[in-house]
Amino acid sequence: MTALAIGMMALATYATRILGAWLVATGRVPDSVRRLLDHLATCTLAAFVVPVILAGDVALAAGVAGAMIAMLIWRSPLLSMGVAVVGTALIRLI
Numbered sequence: 001m002t003a004l005a006i007g008m009m010a011l012a013t014y015a016t017r018i019l020g021a022w023l024v025a026t027g028r029v030p031d032s033v034r035r036l037l038d039h040l041a042t043c044t045l046a047a048f049v050v051p052v053i054l055a056g057d058v059a060l061a062a063g064v065a066g067a068m069i070a071m072l073i074w075r076s077p078l079l080s081m082g083v084a085v086v087g088t089a090l091i092r093l094i
Helices: 002-026 031-054 058-074 077-093
Strands: none
Touching (some): 031 058
């Protein structure tokens, strides 16, 4: 029974991934869904980071604040991620 449940979950996961890739590749995605997909990675990251910050992780909060400032100044996602990593690491070293 457990193997059947695992197999069904694997099949559902595989089907959703293939269906999503196929829809995007064929261009049949409505604009509202495309906008959602454009922001999905950011929303997922926020869903992981915000609870940790609210739990009191000062180093992570400082890193996120640094990333936000860097993004406002330089508008570079890669640079802001670097600022976040370095800022968080430096605060944790202290």
